[in-house]
Amino acid sequence: MKAPERYYDFQKDISGCGIFGVIHKKKGLIKGEIPIKAMACMHDRGNGLGGGFAAYGIYPDHADKYAFHLMCDDQAGLDAAEEVLKRYFTIHASEPIPTRRVLSVKNPPVVWRFFLSVKREKPQDLREVFDEKDYVVSVVMKINTGVPGAFVFSSGKNMGAFKGVGFPEDMAEFYRLDEYSAYIWTGHNRFPTNTPGWWGGAHPFTLLDWSIVHNGEISSYGINRRFLCEHSYICTLMTDTEVVAYLLDLLIRKHGLSKDLAAKVFAPPFWDEIARMSDEDKELYTTLRAVYGPAMLNGPFAILVADNTGLMGLNDRIKLRPLLVAEKDDMVFMSSEESAVRLVCPKLDSVWMPKAGEPVIVNLEA
């Protein structure tokens, strides 16, 4: 699409972070206290300006509904957003997200969740959007860019993000995450250097079922966002993580790449490695790099990507940010620091540092 006026004139968030993820391959439920304790252990990797978690498998009763988490400045914002939702969706349940009052969490927004399904009769303006997921994304964008004071921060099925301004352990306390159990958890602790705290700006960043926590700075951001704009994704949230989410959506959902190949687009093999590959792989990676060069993520990063099929960890191709993987029975941990894993699971079967650019993909067993 045509780039909006002055699209080049943007400010971007710069931050360092701590990340943690855990998955139970057999969908065994992991108590909230595990990720909470692990994130609290990495307290110093953040500065209290952003923390959050994503959890999968937490809404089994509404597993086939889109679980929308909204944060609103006030009741009016929520009402306006609800009006929009009513127009496009059938609302099956609507309730406040349970919270506690926490001393260190100042001025929290109104947080609410809806369980939704797409209306059979789509309203005129989105009638032409045939793909259900595109439809859901369009409505999310409508609210996030069109309804003042309301923000959808989670929109997948049987999953949810919980985040805000504060240390992750404060956020966990606020959202009562100790009361949830999930088969995948990810957590994020943020050290922004330039943004004033905004609840929506905290991580995990989500799009449909995707949730992303990310430690790093994407130096290729400038071209990644222009590439996304060509594919009709407009980056507005001033964060690197947003481009990761949109790129995943583009590469995996729209272009049909596997997670592994998407990871190879983000952190491609070097040309001299490609030169040593078999002819078939040579052609594959040359094509991938030539076509998706603008989607390569360059700069230091460690990211964890979760969706309803599993958890993936990935480093940049020269491993400029820490990422460690550990296994214990059916559980796999991924973390910035080993200490966080050892705290919640002292006896591990194996621990290793994934190689630069090599994705670690853990799929849920069906």
Next chain:
Amino acid sequence: MLFQPINKNYHDYRIERDKDLCINCKVCIRQCAYEAHFWDEARQKVRHDNTKCVGCHRCEALCPTGALCIRLNESEFRPNACWRPIFMKNIYKQADTGGVLLAGMGSPVDIPVYWDNLLLDASQVTNPSIDPLREPMELKTFLGSKPDRVEFAAPAKGKKGKPKLTTKLAPQIELNYPIMFSAMSFGSINFNLHVAMARAATELGICYNTGEGGLHKSLYKYGKNTIVQVASGRFGVHAEYLNAGAGIEIKIGQGAKPGIGGHLPGEKINEKVSETRMIPVGSDAISPAPHHDIYSIEDLHQLIFALKEASRYRVPVSVKIAAVHNVAAIASGIVRAGADIVAIDGMRGGTGAAPAMIRDNVGIPIELAIAAVDQRLRDEGIRNRASIIAAGGTRCSADVVKAIALGADACYIGTAALLAVGCTLCGKCYTGKCPWGIATNDSKLSKRQNPDIAARKMANLIRAWGHEIEEMLGGMGLNSIESLRGNRDKLRAVGLSSTEMDILGVKHAGR
């Protein structure tokens, strides 16, 4: 001086000869192609005629005792902001000759050089810079059309294994550096330099462009590193030629002289040039202003596909245009017409000969053109269908980096390559007497260029720039050139208006 035409009085240079150092060896006499130095029988010493000097500095460089110094003639007219000396001198000249003012090399006029107003970024703390001496740093570049997406066939049901790639990449030109030697025809520069460019390009793993004068048969062996050009004169174009290179370029225009053709005077057409261009020895080689089979975009479409047919779709086809006012819309049309590469030549691009009025007044700077074209192609969703090459006025590796950050895939360098072999930008290429043995086919002069040495110098230049580009990339926290391409966030403007920044798509420094 008395008794000489008015325009001779106001010559541009003065030759200073240190009487104590000069040993009357006559080297300067032999070196100066313009006969500015001469032997004075009566006085038994070397003397000179300042009016003949074009300021090429050849004699100064070759004088064994360092006795010579070429200076601007200090003679000054009454200052006048409007009637600057150049305009006055031009009028004196034209009053004498009644002819068009000719000029060589890129325009020296003071139009803004935006490279100088763009600054690059570097990493500090929040992301680490990358040291190219310790970590891999990738400059490899592919020129050619890329598909919208990569497609795979899923493995057969029940079978394990990787999905199979079904996308076949269109033909690409693979470059080890995002830099190529620009089109300089055999004829406008001599054979020795064509050999040098071909060898340097081969050694570096880049390409050189034949220009519009065909390809000498002895150079076919460098075909993998050659882009063959097809221009309006169609000199030296035949089936074998079209299949000789790694790419074909249709030359529509040249930055130094948009909208007009070319004229290689008969004196430059020697045996070798004649057989290569397929025209008689001594006949003028005239390239018409337009291609007489391209009067519209659909005609270009036909020529692009005629060339693809002729080369059996083995190589990408590039279309080179001068940067003119509507360059973005034109480039979009060219991409839609099927070009795999669009080369854009800015108004500071060099030339062997151009009318001075055209060179100095027609066209737009390359920086604005590249920014506009890249943005337009992206807005239309067709940026992937063609690569963009920036040409005209690339002076150093930082200019290359900035061009790529604005959106170019690679840069063509012409003037810089000639400087590498000794050109001093005297701007008199159109006389055919280049004392440095570059823009001349006179065998006495052209032998001043040794192809081996020239190839080494050209290769050195690209390698040096390559190292510098790697340093700059690493400083920005990038380890691959594709993450810089179009990444305008790595650029900031200093001292530009908001309109200029809007066209360039960059923010002001400090923001």
